[in-house]
Amino acid sequence: MRAYLTIAALALPLIAGAAHAQTVTGTVSIDGSVANRCALSINSQTISLGEMSLAATGKLDTSKVDGQNRTLVGFCNGSAAAMRVEAQPLLNITSPGAPPSGFDNRVDYTATANANSVNATDSSVVAGAGTAATVGQFSGNILVTLSASSSPTSGLLVAGTYQGQVLVTLNPVP
């Protein structure tokens, strides 16, 4: 079948040639590209924990932190996109100095970001981001969950307002 079609194609120029008509073939090449890209349509959320200490003991109420989650939304269109999480501790911004013995003014936790069924985690105990995880192509939710909360000495928490953050970085690896 393929051979027959080839012969027919050869025959056509001969016929055309016999009529002395000129055939000109022009070619328009069309190409395009899609950049390796990640995007976040929801790139900011807030978790408000409220009162974090136990009234009975004055120490961290881990139930107020562990299990808290928020959802970012985005996509990566490359097969090798990487996701990295950096958990930054909750620090007492009202009393930022070194706490007296028996007290803590910092709350640590582990943050886990889940996208495309891949987890990237980081503990705020150690500064800096955690190990990158390859998420590949995905489009949808990035679920950020807090767990394993603690304070440095399991001491009493100094009164005040505490602030921290979880940074989720998507990197479209070329």
Place this chain on the structure above:
Amino acid sequence: MKARIALAALVIAAPAGMASAQGPLEGRVAVDGSVAGRCVLGPPSQSAVPLGTLTNTSGPRTGRLATIAAQAINFPGSYCNFAGTRISVSANAMVAADATAPQPGFARAVNFTSTVSNWAAANAVVTTAASAGGATPAAQGPGGTHPAPKLADLTLTLNNFAVPSDLLLVSGGYAGAVTITLGPATP
């Protein structure tokens, strides 16, 4: 000339056709919380201080106040989680349950000194000054302030037990009270 133009056009088109990689992109989940200011007095080592018989039962001071040893009550694990706190103590003299005015030479009140230590540089101290008849039994003594959150074992010491004019004590039951207050220096 035409050839040159065509080449130039190709050179320009080439970069536009390349899929340039994007840099890292960051999302943020802010986390905030709070801890309320709180002061807690630890559980007292004894919630009541039984002194037993207050008077001597023999000898030249029979019927008068016996020597009462200092009493110490501990409040372990007391704390305030904020800076700028004050401790104070108030006390009611030990007064006879029988409110009848005593006969001359008798008293129905026992005064004492209450001292709370190990919080601020200045202890909280108060000495009651009830009259022989039991009037004005209440007294209050401010203590010092502490500039930082603190966790400490407080000690309340009761001593200097005395009867107005060292009079004879009327018989019956006697009761007093001490209240310790720990809180912000500027309410």
